[in-house]
Amino acid sequence: MTRENNWIRITKAENFPLREGRPVSLGGVEIAIFNLGDRFAAIENKCPHQGGPLCDGIVAGTAVVCPLHGWRFDLDTGAATRASLPVCVTIFPTRVEDGIVQVNVNGGSRIEMEDAA
Numbered sequence: 001m002t003r004e005n006n007w008i009r010i011t012k013a014e015n016f017p018l019r020e021g022r023p024v025s026l027g028g029v030e031i032a033i034f035n036l037g038d039r040f041a042a043i044e045n046k047c048p049h050q051g052g053p054l055c056d057g058i059v060a061g062t063a064v065v066c067p068l069h070g071w072r073f074d075l076d077t078g079a080a081t082r083a084s085l086p087v088c089v090t091i092f093p094t095r096v097e098d099g100i101v102q103v104n105v106n107g108g109s110r111i112e113m114e115d116a117a
Ligand code: FES
Pocket: 047, 048, 049, 050, 051, 052, 066, 067, 068, 069, 070, 071
């Protein structure tokens, strides 16, 4: 991994299987990166329920289902769309340049849950 401004080069896009997540630790932040086919998404890799590894979840459309108890998170907003609490995870901007997936770890954002409704 190398850093260019706030963008961190992760690895070749081809190293991410389609519709699967992979974990990466960036500056002490655990992030799950998902290959959605036409783009990539990156979210905090810790489910707010009991810390499940979201990178191991099943990708359904533009959401991921936590492998531990099935809470579902929108990969575009980070909001839980199926959970027993109104929670969300941090999302991070991604881009692909020269075939390399990059994540802006300093660009992470978390929505206010009133916005998720
Ligand atoms: S730890 Fe994710 S749903 Fe329970």
